[in-house]
Amino acid sequence: MIVLFTDFGLAGPYTGQVTAVLQREAPSVPVVSLFADAPSGMPKPSSYLLAAYAAWFPAGTVLLCVVDPGVGGDRRALIAEAAGRLYVGPDNGLFEIVLRRADSAQVGGQCREITWLPEKLSASFHGRDLFAPVAARLARGEKPETMARSTAPMRFADWPDDLAEIVYIDHYGNAMTGMRGETVAATATVVCGGRTIAPARTFSSVPPGTALWYVNSNGLVEIAINGGRADRLIGLAIGSKVELATP
Amino acid sequence: MIVLFTDFGLAGPYTGQVTAVLQREAPSVPVVSLFADAPSGMPKPSSYLLAAYAAWFPAGTVLLCVVDPGVGGDRRALIAEAAGRLYVGPDNGLFEIVLRRADSAQVGGQCREITWLPEKLSASFHGRDLFAPVAARLARGEKPETMARSTAPMRFADWPDDLAEIVYIDHYGNAMTGMRGETVAATATVVCGGRTIAPARTFSSVPPGTALWYVNSNGLVEIAINGGRADRLIGLAIGSKVELATP
Amino acid sequence: MIVLFTDFGLAGPYTGQVTAVLQREAPSVPVVSLFADAPSGMPKPSSYLLAAYAAWFPAGTVLLCVVDPGVGGDRRALIAEAAGRLYVGPDNGLFEIVLRRADSAQVGGQCREITWLPEKLSASFHGRDLFAPVAARLARGEKPETMARSTAPMRFADWPDDLAEIVYIDHYGNAMTGMRGETVAATATVVCGGRTIAPARTFSSVPPGTALWYVNSNGLVEIAINGGRADRLIGLAIGSKVELATP
Numbered sequence A, B, C: 001m002i003v004l005f006t007d008f009g010l011a012g013p014y015t016g017q018v019t020a021v022l023q024r025e026a027p028s029v030p031v032v033s034l035f036a037d038a039p040s041g042m043p044k045p046s047s048y049l050l051a052a053y054a055a056w057f058p059a060g061t062v063l064l065c066v067v068d069p070g071v072g073g074d075r076r077a078l079i080a081e082a083a084g085r086l087y088v089g090p091d092n093g094l095f096e097i098v099l100r101r102a103d104s105a106q107v108g109g110q111c112r113e114i115t116w117l118p119e120k121l122s123a124s125f126h127g128r129d130l131f132a133p134v135a136a137r138l139a140r141g142e143k144p145e146t147m148a149r150s151t152a153p154m155r156f157a158d159w160p161d162d163l164a165e166i167v168y169i170d171h172y173g174n175a176m177t178g179m180r181g182e183t184v185a186a187t188a189t190v191v192c193g194g195r196t197i198a199p200a201r202t203f204s205s206v207p208p209g210t211a212l213w214y215v216n217s218n219g220l221v222e223i224a225i226n227g228g229r230a231d232r233l234i235g236l237a238i239g240s241k242v243e244l245a246t247p
Helices: A013-025 A043-054 A096-104 A126-139 A230-235 B013-025 B043-054 B096-104 B126-139 B230-235 C013-025 C043-054 C096-104 C126-139 C230-235
Strands: A002-006 A031-035 A062-066 A077-082 A085-090 A108-114 A148-150 A163-169 A175-180 A189-192 A195-197 A211-215 A220-225 A243-245 B002-006 B031-035 B062-066 B077-082 B085-090 B108-114 B148-150 B163-169 B175-180 B189-192 B195-197 B211-215 B220-225 B243-245 C002-006 C031-035 C062-066 C077-082 C085-090 C108-114 C148-150 C163-169 C175-180 C189-192 C195-197 C211-215 C220-225 C243-245
Touching (some): A002 A013, A002 A043, A002 A126, A002 B013, A013 A031, A013 A126, A013 C002, A013 C031, A031 B013, A043 A062, A043 A085, A043 A175, A062 A126, A077 A096, A085 A126, A175 A230, A189 A220, A211 A230, B002 B013, B002 B043, B002 B126, B013 B031, B013 B126, B031 B043, B043 B062, B043 B085, B043 B096, B043 B163, B043 B175, B043 B220, B062 B126, B085 B126, B096 B108, B175 B230, B195 B211, B211 B230, B220 B230, C002 C013, C013 C126, C031 C043, C043 C062, C043 C085, C043 C096, C043 C163, C043 C175, C043 C220, C062 C126, C077 C096, C077 C126, C085 C126, C096 C108, C175 C230, C189 C220, C195 C211, C211 C230, C220 C230
Parallel strands (some): A002 A031, A002 A062, B002 B031, B002 B062, B062 B085, C002 C031, C002 C062
Antiparallel strands (some): A077 A085, A077 A108, A175 A220, A189 A243, A211 A220, B077 B108, B108 B148, B175 B220, B189 B195, B189 B243, B211 B220, C077 C085, C077 C108, C163 C175, C175 C220, C189 C195, C189 C243, C211 C220
């Protein structure tokens, strides 16, 4: 399976063109769009989001990842292997957290710079012209080493292991942080947007209109309001800081 | 075919993860997203919308339906059979209108409570963890009784047979009501947002900027403005009341 | 492959129902949504957008194109052949630029009026009821002449070959014009929204916050701001005029 993690949007031409390339180059491989609205042009929050959601897919999955504000410049193109999954995308920190967690779990973390080049490479759409054909080849079973050479990727040692910021606002207005629930005390309160928010297991366990935090279905600390949009009512956006207060 | 009727949105992670589960569990069954923007967290308007749109699909279709504000609480999970179609989703009224119409047409209306449990069940994403695997099994031909036991679903006898409210705003700003066109006189006028709106067969049969109502392609009374967005220009949202005036 | 070019939106019921028809009528043919947010109800800008993006697909592709404000009125339904691709949609100018470019390149430009009629034809959703079944039949290999008779389509001789207006705003807020890059001097400046904008090859070659224009990956002149949304910051929308100033 090829999984798309991008900031392309679905309605416009980008996801469609990438899907057309994958369909042509690897017709029997199913393609699933996981995120088409990853934090636009922001590799740092995207890196925490990707690490949390990629872990849900089985080993062997190929993830085509494009949050790429430096496209057309001199940033390199990577194939990263981590915990049995293959990631294709730009060398801009997008794979920092995936690689770091693979390192600490000693389950791979191999990086290669893509050396394969398509016949035509546009300056602004490497997702279609470079990353998609490479992802299709990997999904068909071609080896990374036939398209790429070993390299050390850019590393971002100053990024924390868990990011105490909002990294994604979902369709309901719920706000995901870059913190794994397993690193936070179950009784901690979360402080953000001037509010102190207590934990709850489900929406329906607090009164309507009440804010709550919980560990979401992919393991991230998430802030919501029962029956309302947390983003608007609390004033949260990607990058909003979050603090923990352990009682 | 598996048809998705949800309030998940398409761009974020929810539809993608559900699609990945269906792909894994029933790889040869096509998946179509019918609505990913059903009225968010509102089973009542969603129930009228679902009944109108499900009827367009042939018998044998499996509909995976998730508008589920009570997820993780004590609401039950259902498989409903009605008019030869199978519905999987929460017991919160979402299937009320489908079941009621199947009852009155004497074409089934059998309900079962899902007793099958996945290995891992998150508190907030039963669409992925419970409903999708059950829908995949049904689409593969497994019988409902192997996963569920007969039950009486929650019923909402005070809901009308046709809902004189806006239940959906589409991409063009057209506003669908929960009223079937066949229950409304063809010459009736619709009163909403302080306006009295006359019927017309097509957009192009009224001058630009004029409001009209018509029976849409799935049988619902719908309000629009030729060349404009009815939601903004008339001030309509999900839940806005509509009145009929028969001349 | 069947490619969708519509103003339907993806989340609501229209793309899903069209996809269900294609799946049923041509189950082995992949369907890709290229645009679901073409300029809503505006065949003129859509025509330039379609011509630029259709050219990327190989000969033999069937394009199902629905930007159709006159649906249900007396506008005709067409199958157009141009440069080896087949287009299905309304006779309202949507194919004007595709046909004109095929004429000038002497690579076809044959038009037929669809005479085939489905059993049921709604007044408001010919995309589902008429165009999708015809597209599916073409994708299965049926000949246009079995469903349609030769005709001269409506022509719009007063439309320019390249449109100096914004024809699309993408997910990032970048604004595409209807001008092919090959018709514009590489050193020209673009004037719009009261600003004079210089060319650049990539986003990262100008400082953050700076506006630039470039030839996008499908050959159109596009206006953007490095790290920002050009639509909001410059005040651009579909239909905004653009002027060229050649130094």
